[in-house]
Amino acid sequence: MTRVLALDLGTSSVRARVYDENAAPVGGAEPQVPYEPKSGLADAGELLDASRGVVDQALGAAGPVDAIGCSAFWHSLLVLDERERPLTPVLTWRDLRSASYAEELRARLDPAAVHARTGCVLHPSYWPAKLAWLRGEEPGVFRRARRFVSFPDYLLLRLTGELRVSLSQASATGLYGRSGWDEELLEVLDVEPEQLSPVSDEQVGGWFPPLGDGACSNVGAGCVTPDRAALMVGTSGALRVVRPDDGRPVRAGLFLYRLDEERVVEGGSLSDGGNLHAWLERTLRLPGDARVADREPDGHGLTFLTLLGGERSPGWHPSAKGAIAGLTFETQPLDLLQAALEGVAYRFAEIADLLPEVREVVATGAALDANPEWTQILADVLGRPVFRGVAEGSSRGAAVVALERLGVEPPA
Structure with missing residues (x-):
């Protein structure tokens, strides 16, 4: 019997x-x-040790496997020196220090053309702005850089001795186009192609190069057709579809990454998700059992603009700020919680409006596991059936793709 191990590198845990x-x-x-x-910012050494530890524990308990697949967070950037040692922490999508450099790139380049070529907008979540920031703010580090890699590339290098990046991970850097690393962006950023990881999905040392966690989440939830979207609310949020790569361009306001050579991942992402709920719990000192399921929809009279972490899809304004309108002396903590959950749902609805082919939604994520009533709010706002997905969808998705590449066709 074929068996695979799936390593899941999330934004808050490794399993x-x-x-x-x-x-x-x-x-x-x-x-x-x-x-x-x-x-x-994350510590590369800490993540590497955690990854090694959980893999060793899982293999020690379950025995040998035929291959290892990996789901890993998208968009991370790590700078390596001549000896392939980290010169920086891992810069994640939440590091927005490069916002002004994203604006400069938008003024210098044709943003629509960059979006069309790479599937990514010029935004501080992505590599172009981060690389421009490094060159401007950390010139010594930039000059010493031998490699610019994602953390999954670095993990594979340390565990197998070979450096490579999957097509899925490369496609979400904002620096990769249909024919390879984008020449115009490399020239503007003063980056050589040799400083980037070779792109390959080929197995190395028993490992398949790590895929993007969003792509794996869709596969794990069985959302691999354009009419069935995966909605995830973890720390942040995303709504995505997987469809065949038929050459259609990315739609305005959305991203377009790759799962593999044949399939693309299209959708939108939010900076506010479970992190917003956690912030409200801390700030309002809500009890752990605070629930809004029995409350009248929009009965609080509030409008909560859920942009505390800035805006990604569909407007991509990193400096956007959250706001609450309609506050009175009668406003209660549960009113604010309900308005926030509804506000996030309406942000998802903006993305769904750009994906009119979606007929049903599968909802996953730790924040929804902890707040099941949020799923009903999402269904009410989206106007589509919303089903709860499998637990650990990203992990299962990495396993499914690994099995497919071994010639096994697991059930959906």
């Missing part, structure tokens, strides 16, 4: 699980190590 040829988890350890990036 590993072994799956059988039906993409069902097998018995044994399911180790997990939590971590918390500070101000959008």
Whole structure:
């Protein structure tokens, strides 16, 4: 029986699980190590040690596997020196220090053309702005850089001795087009192609190069057709579809990444999700059992603009700020919580309006697991059936793709 291990590198934890040829988890350890990036920065050594640890524990408990697949957070950037040692922390999408450099790039380049070529907008979540920031604010680091990689590239390098990046991860950097690394952006940023990882999905040392976590989430939830979207609310949020790559251009306001050579991932992302709920719990000192399910929809009279983390889709304004309108002396903490959950749902609706082919939605994510009433709010606002997805969708998706590449066709 074919078995694979899936390593899941999320934005707040690292975990590993072994799956059988039906993409069902097998018995044994399911180790997990939590971590918390500070101000959008993560420690590469800490993540590397955590990844090694959970993989060793899972294999020690479940025994040998035929291959290892990996789901890893998109958009990270790490600078390596001549000896391939980190010169910086891992810069995640939440590191928005490069916002002014994104504006400069938008003024210098044709933003619509860059979006059309790369599937990504000029925004501080992506590599072009971050690389421009490094060159401007950390010139010594930029000059010493031998490699610009994502953390998943670095992980693969340390575990197998070979450097490569999957097509899925490369496509979400904002620096990669249909024919390879984007020449205009490389020239503007003063980056040589040799400083970037070779792009390959070929297995190395028993590992398949890590895929983007959003792509894996769709696969794990069975959302691999244009009419079935995966909606995720974890720390942040995203609504995505997987469809065949038929050459259609990316739509305004959305991103277009790749799952593999044949399939693309199109959708939108939000900076406010479970992090907003956690902020409200801390700030308002809400009890852990605070619920809004029995309350009248929009009965609080509030409008909550959920942009506390800036805007990604569809407007991509990193400096956008959140706002609450309609406050009175009668406003209660639960009113604010309900307005926030509804506000996030309406942000998702803006993305869904750009994906009119979507007929049903599968909802996943730890924030929805902790707040099941949020799923009903999403269904009411989206006006589409919303079903709860499998737990650990990204992990299962990495396992499914690994099995496919081994020649096994697991059930959807």
